Amino acid sequence: MTAAGRVLADEIARGGAIPFRRFMEVALYHPQHGYYRRRKDPFGIGGDFFTAEQLQPVFGLLMAARIRQLANAMGNPADFTVVELGAGRREMAPAFSEWRYVPVDIEAGEFPLRFRGVVFANEFFDALPVEAAIVRQGKYLERRVGFHDGRFQWETGGAVPAPIEQYLLRYGALPAAQSDDDDEDAERYRERTLVEAGTEALAWMERIAGALEEGYLFAIDYGYTRAETIRFPRGTLMSYRRHVAREDVLENPGEQDITAHVNFTALEEHGRQCGFHLESLQTLTRTLLEAGEPDQFASVLSAADAGEALRRRMQLKTMLAGMGETFRVLLARRGGGKTG
Numbered sequence: 486m487t488a489a490g491r492v493l494a495d496e497i498a499r500g501g502a503i504p505f506r507r508f509m510e511v512a513l514y515h516p517q518h519g520y521y522r523r524r525k526d527p528f529g530i531g532g533d534f535f536t537a538e539q540l541q542p543v544f545g546l547l548m549a550a551r552i553r554q555l556a557n558a559m560g561n562p563a564d565f566t567v568v569e570l571g572a573g574r575r576e577m578a579p580a581f582s583e584w585r586y587v588p589v590d591i592e593a594g595e596f597p598l599r600f601r602g603v604v605f606a607n608e609f610f611d612a613l614p615v616e617a618a619i620v621r622q623g624k625y626l627e628r629r630v631g632f633h634d635g636r637f638q639w640e641t642g643g644a645v646p647a648p649i650e651q652y653l654l655r656y657g658a659l660p661a662a663q664s665d666d667d668d669e670d671a672e673r674y675r676e677r678t679l680v681e682a683g684t685e686a687l688a689w690m691e692r693i694a695g696a697l698e699e700g701y702l703f704a705i706d707y708g709y710t711r712a713e714t715i716r717f718p719r720g721t722l723m724s725y726r727r728h729v730a731r732e733d734v735l736e737n738p739g740e741q742d743i744t745a746h747v748n749f750t751a752l753e754e755h756g757r758q759c760g761f762h763l764e765s766l767q768t769l770t771r772t773l774l775e776a777g778e779p780d781q782f783a784s785v786l787s788a789a790d791a792g793e794a795l796r797r798r799m800q801l802k803t804m805l806a807g808m809g810e811t812f813r814v815l816l817a818r819r820g821g822g823k824t825g
């Protein structure tokens with residue numbers, strides 16, 4: 486058993502099955518044995534997954550170009566700051582060096598108390614622990630994790646706590662109780678649909694709003710809107726290990742990544758309550774095009790030698806045609822007037 490697995494199994498032996506959120510918290514962030522706290526690097530060829538941040542310099546140059554447009558829209562304040570949430574290996578540091586850059590991750594970097602500029606978050610929100618629930622007869626029941634026969638197993642608990650129910654009623658597909666019984670989708674939804682509630686993401690929206698005097702949240706992630714919830718009847722929890730996506734998120738805690746797609750409707754609507762307004766929610770490809778179109782990608786693709794030029798062209802292609810279509814960018818503004 487993995488070291489994080491032993492911590493979890495002991496906890497379950499002492500107090501019974503635990504909420505999935507607790508399982509994800511220990512598996513990813515236990516101070517010694519959590520996936521993101523171990524010494525082994527999860528990113529890149531020797532790790533478990535790639536993110537767009539590893540496609541340097543092209544990703545960095547394009548994100549910096551887009552952020553320059555945002556700084557312009559704010560009138561280029563002298564104290565313009567880029568705070569990166571979940572900065573990982575700090576691969577964006579060279580790209581963001583023209584501004585005050587504050588990388589924040591779990592073990593290093595303090596989230597500033599007050600600033601103007603941009604909060605940049607690439608695959609941050611999808612790494613936050615979530616609550617898991619199952620719909621039974623139109624009601625949300627907790628999905629807990631127990632330990633039997635030498636392995637972690639799902640168990641169904643009682644009704645989810647009130648704040649989770651509120652989250653799911655507000656940002657999930659409507660439960661059958663509120664929809665037409667003859668509707669086939671509603672009928673399917675009311676039995677066995679798996680859902681997640683990303684309440685920690687909402688707490689982060691509040692924290693960001695409390696510190697960002699004026700500027701933007703620029704969040705890139707896999708995700709869905711409320712209307713799209715119905716496309717994920719088995720929920721959106723995924724694991725990654727050695728570049729293979731796995732559906733069993735309870736296997737090997739601490740040794741494989743666990744993610745949950747981001748509910749963009751929740752970020753948008755809760756953000757509005759915190760003073761944000763949505764500028765756009767679009768594919769990463771669209772955002773990359775907005776960043777590169779003004780000079781037809783010339784500054785991004787120009788390189789000293791042919792080998793580097795080819796490498797950059799390939800990076801751009803991977804981004805525009807591959808990950809760009811699966812990732813979305815939420816851009817929300819706080820303070821100041823509306824921009825284009």
Ligand SMILES: C[S@@+](CC[C@H](N)C(=O)[O-])C[C@H]1O[C@@H](n2cnc3c(N)ncnc32)[C@H](O)[C@@H]1O
Nearest residue numbers: 521536538571572573589590591607608609612
């Ligand atoms: C999937 S990784 C993405 C890293 C990087 N942005 C990239 O794209 O390569 C998620 C990162 O978020 C960080 N993270 C998770 N929870 C956090 C928290 N509460 N505060 C700061 N960082 C956190 C993790 O430690 C991890 O480095």
